[in-house]
Amino acid sequence: MNQENGSTTQVLCPACHTANRVPGARLSEGPICGRCGEALFAGKPVELDAGAFERHVGRGDLPVVVDFWAPWCGPCRVMAPAFAQAAAQLEPAVRLAKVNTEEAxxxxxxxxxxxxxxxxxxxxxxxxxxxxGAMGAADIVRWVRSRIG
Structure with missing residues (x-):
């Protein structure tokens, strides 16, 4: 537990999907995974398969926004850079992730x-x-922030 504010946040690593407890006050200080050493927040969406989806959505404390997409989908490809920009703006308060519906x-x-x-x-x-439907980065950020409070 964080002695300053008494709370920790469970954050799953985007690389190895291991749960890490991070003091709430230190989320924005560039925490790294205790298992693999990768940054817990890379400012980009996390690619999830079915197993990783269950861990991130079910075990992490952060809200998770999942973009369900497919490689053949034109609007999905158009929205991908905006979704990545939104991830950079919303982390570490929210985890953005992508699920390829063709693979899952x-x-x-x-x-x-x-x-x-x-x-x-x-x-x-x-x-x-x-x-x-496809959205621009500002619209994605606005949509997420309006729903997480």
Missing amino acids: QALAARHVIRSIPTMVLFRQGREVARTS
Whole structure:
């Protein structure tokens, strides 16, 4: 526990997906993974497969915004740079992640992804908001911030 404010945040490593406890007051100080030594926040979306998705969404304390996309989708490719820019602006308060629906079809089906790109905001393992269609970076940041409070 952090002695200053009494709280820690469980953050999953974007590289090895290991859970790390980080004092809340130190999230913006460039924490690194205790297992692999990689930065916990790289300012870019984390690519998730089905197993990593379950760990990040279900075990981490940060809200997670998942972009469900596919490589053949034109609007998805157009939105990718904006999503990356939004990740740089929203970290360390929010984790942005991407799930390729072609590679994780069962995961996409379980979350009833009917059109792409679809962004879904998860908090404590539960879906709290979703939106479909390509957006610019400012719109993504605004949409996320309006839903996380």
